[in-house]
Structure formats: structure tokens, C-alpha cells
Amino acid sequence: MPIELLLLLLPVAAASGWLAAQRSMQQKATGRDEPKFDPVYLKGLNYLLNEEPDRAIDLFVTMLEIDSETVETHLALGNLFRRRGEVERAIRIHQNLIARPTLQPHQRTEALLELGVDYMRAGLFDRAENLFLELKTSSHYAARALTHLLSIYQDEKEWQKCLDVAQQLEVVNKRPYRQQIAHYYCELAEIALKQEDWREAGKLLEKGRSFDKTSVRTLLLQGRIESEQGEFKAAIKHYQQLSQLAPSYLSEVLSSLVYCYQQLGRQQAMVGFLQQHYQQHKDTAVMTAISNLIEEDQEAASAFVLAHLQDNPDLHGVERLISLNLESKGSLDGKTLQVLRDLVAKSLLGRPAYRCDECGFEATNLHWQCPSCHTWDGVKPVAALV
Ligand SMILES: [Zn+2]
Structure with a gap:
């Protein structure tokens, strides 16, 4: 009324x-x-x-x-x-x-x-x-x-x-709109990618980066194109550049990065890179990836996750530790562990994996433009789920 x-x-x-x-x-x-x-x-x-x-x-x-x-x-x-x-x-x-x-x-x-x-x-x-x-x-x-x-x-x-x-x-307005312009080129590149026009997509991304040298999205897409086309070395280079520019976004390309290294048979180099990144940023996704890669040595994997948990109260780490123990008949009772793991997994469900720096908007998937405040690159992966 x-x-x-x-x-x-x-x-x-x-x-x-x-x-x-x-x-x-x-x-x-x-x-x-x-x-x-x-x-x-x-x-x-x-x-x-x-x-x-x-x-x-x-x-x-x-x-x-x-x-x-x-x-x-x-x-x-x-x-x-x-x-x-x-x-x-x-x-x-x-x-x-x-x-x-x-x-x-x-x-x-x-x-x-x-x-x-x-x-x-x-x-x-x-x-x-x-x-x-x-x-x-x-x-x-x-x-x-x-x-x-x-x-x-x-x-x-x-x-x-x-x-x-x-x-x-x-x-x-006599001010630059570089960030938006780079995103518009990325949007056009994503359309070209859907049509499998790799060359056009590549050109658009280059154009985008010429406006915004710090564009995370152009690197991510470029890496994806290269990985798709079997240019694994080039893809790794772009993903590494991305991780230096914006460390928290490495989680977005982690599976593709691991795939590229594996295709090249460079297991050792991959673990080395991830370890180094982990030491610097204590990133949850990277911790999980490392523990997956060294899983065969259950003791080493458990010790690694446990050390992570001592400094970072991180539910993903808890789940990972329980899983590792469950698989190898560790000292904890299996049934208890299963209950614990399910509980943790449940509490992880529905938690926002992304949050906007500008307005606090929370999301379960990545938005390049915040749906709430419309800031570009405002929504970022949440580094650790506490
Ligand atoms: Zn926002």
C-alpha cells in the first residue's frame, strides 16, 4: 500500500x-x-x-x-x-x-x-x-x-x-575502462571458443590483454585453449603466470594444469611447482591436489595434511585427512571416521566457494562480474573454508 x-x-x-x-x-x-x-x-x-x-x-x-x-x-x-x-x-x-x-x-x-x-x-x-x-x-x-x-x-x-x-x-569521463574492455574481449572469446574457432578466440584474448595486462581471465582462457589443442607447455606457462598474478585463482585451473603436466610426463616438476605455491599461499585447493598426488605414500600424505591443519583450521583438510585414514585402515575406528567425514562433507555443501570483495556477495560458482554490485573481478575464490 x-x-x-x-x-x-x-x-x-x-x-x-x-x-x-x-x-x-x-x-x-x-x-x-x-x-x-x-x-x-x-x-x-x-x-x-x-x-x-x-x-x-x-x-x-x-x-x-x-x-x-x-x-x-x-x-x-x-x-x-x-x-x-x-x-x-x-x-x-x-x-x-x-x-x-x-x-x-x-x-x-x-x-x-x-x-x-x-x-x-x-x-x-x-x-x-x-x-x-x-x-x-x-x-x-x-x-x-x-x-x-x-x-x-x-x-x-x-x-x-x-x-x-x-x-x-x-x-x-577521461578515465580508463581497461578492465571492463578486457572482459568484453573475453566474453567474445568465449563465444568463439564455443564455436571451436580457436584462432579467433586467441586473437580476441590477445586484444583483451593489450588493454589490461593484469587480466586473469585472458590467461585462464588462453591456457584452456592451449591445453585443448595439445600445447601443454604453453598452457602451463600461462597458468603459472596466472598464479603469480592472482594466486587464489590457481584453484580454477588446477585440474587442467595437472593434466598438462601429466601429458608431458613431468610429475616431478608439477609437485615441485605446487609445493612452492603451497608454501607461499597455504591454499586449500593446492593442499588437496598435493595430497592426491602423493596419496600412494599414505603416511607422507597424512603427515602433510595434518601439518596443514595445525596451522589452518580448514574443513577440506579435515575431510581429506579422514579419507586418507579411512583408505589405509589408520589408527582411528573406520565407522567413526566415516560418520565424521560425512558430517564434514555435509557442512561443506552449500558453503560459498566465492565471495565478492566489494559487496560480500556469496556464490557457489565463479562470476567474472558480480551479479550483485556488478564489479568486474570482484567475486573471488574463497581461499580457505573455515
Ligand atoms: Zn559484488
Whole structure:
């Protein structure tokens, strides 16, 4: 029920009704009786008393005359409706505003921008897009129009258009959009990958990295392409570069990295690399990978996991240790261990494996762009599950 809104409108409408009454009284200039309220206002009150707040709101809104002084009020009202999810009302108010011939050019542009946002909210993306395309040429509003356009194109996964708009935004806002641009190239590369066009994908990734030298995603995709094509050495090189740039992302490529090393028969080098990474970052996924690789030597594997657990209270490690003991008939009773392991495994289920640095959004799979705050690279693998 839009009660708060009524509370906001009531005094405005009352003032407006009272002023109208005042004016008509002055015209009569006879000064009899006390000031009267506008009959439209009384009608609105009547709707209210009959518990028809929607009709009351519509009436009060039409009571507010549009002149240069109330344009701001109308804009604020429209935005308020939109924020409350009453998009149709917002659209009506903004359209009504635009139709006024007396509007100043900047007020008109402002109302058009707001109308575009209404359309976006209503899912009328084509209309919103057309409005913003028109507004992006106006010098004062170009940045806002382009920013809205970018968000439409991101939602619609129109990556080529995102690239164009981001480059225009760089000029208008005089700041780089390198990170986003690299991601747009990655999105295009992923499309090429789906079509198994490796060459095109490779080119797009190179392009992406030329904008953002620190792009983790381009390295990850490049490694994946190379591994797919049997270029294991090159893939390993890119995965290692990735692990230096952003150590927590190594978990994303771990299975592919292990596969590449195995294809080359370089078991020793692989364990060496993983051990070194583990020493530096105490990463859970790497700990698990190492313990898998040395599993045959059960004692060594157990000792390794146990040492990890002493410094890092890590449920994955607990599960791993129990598993290792279970397999080798260790000193703990098998049945107890199984119960324990299931318990731990259960508590691990549904835990977020990823979290956004910016807004705390939690996810079970990787998002390059945070679904909540839309930051690129905000969502990162959670290093350890405690
Ligand atoms: Zn976020």
C-alpha cells in the first residue's frame, strides 16, 4: 500500500488546493467566508477515506501544476515511484513532463534520461536504448546516457556494443575502462571458443590483454585453449603466470594444469611447482591436489595434511585427512571416521566457494562480474573454508 507516498503528497496537494482556493478568492475579492479547498482535493480525500489510495495518488499528482518551479518535484516524484517499483506511474509522470512545451532544454533532457531509466526498469530495453542513443550526443548528459547504455548492453550480452560504448566513455569521463574492455574481449572469446574457432578466440584474448595486462581471465582462457589443442607447455606457462598474478585463482585451473603436466610426463616438476605455491599461499585447493598426488605414500600424505591443519583450521583438510585414514585402515575406528567425514562433507555443501570483495556477495560458482554490485573481478575464490 502506497501509504508513505500519500503522506508525502498530502501536504503538497493540500497546499496546492489551498493556493488555488486563495487565488479564486482573490479574484472574487469580496473576502467573505474562510479560504476554501479545491474540490479536486476534497475528492482525493474522499478516495482516501474510501480506502482507494491509488486513485487518490493519481488525483493529487494531476493537481500539481507543472511550472518551472515544480519540475523538480515532478522529477522527484517520478523517481520515487520508480524506486518503489511503480514503474508505470513513473513513466506517466516523466512523459507528462516531457510533453510540456514550456520546459527548459536541460529540464527536458533530465526528464528524458529519467524516462529512459523507467523503461529499463520496465524491461522495455529497446525504447530505453533509443532514448540513450539520442542523449549521448548532448554534451552535458553524454556520460550518464552512455553509462546507462553500457548497463543495457551488458545485461543483453551485446559485447561488441559494450566495447564501443566503453571506449566512448573513456573519452567522455577521461578515465580508463581497461578492465571492463578486457572482459568484453573475453566474453567474445568465449563465444568463439564455443564455436571451436580457436584462432579467433586467441586473437580476441590477445586484444583483451593489450588493454589490461593484469587480466586473469585472458590467461585462464588462453591456457584452456592451449591445453585443448595439445600445447601443454604453453598452457602451463600461462597458468603459472596466472598464479603469480592472482594466486587464489590457481584453484580454477588446477585440474587442467595437472593434466598438462601429466601429458608431458613431468610429475616431478608439477609437485615441485605446487609445493612452492603451497608454501607461499597455504591454499586449500593446492593442499588437496598435493595430497592426491602423493596419496600412494599414505603416511607422507597424512603427515602433510595434518601439518596443514595445525596451522589452518580448514574443513577440506579435515575431510581429506579422514579419507586418507579411512583408505589405509589408520589408527582411528573406520565407522567413526566415516560418520565424521560425512558430517564434514555435509557442512561443506552449500558453503560459498566465492565471495565478492566489494559487496560480500556469496556464490557457489565463479562470476567474472558480480551479479550483485556488478564489479568486474570482484567475486573471488574463497581461499580457505573455515
Ligand atoms: Zn559484488
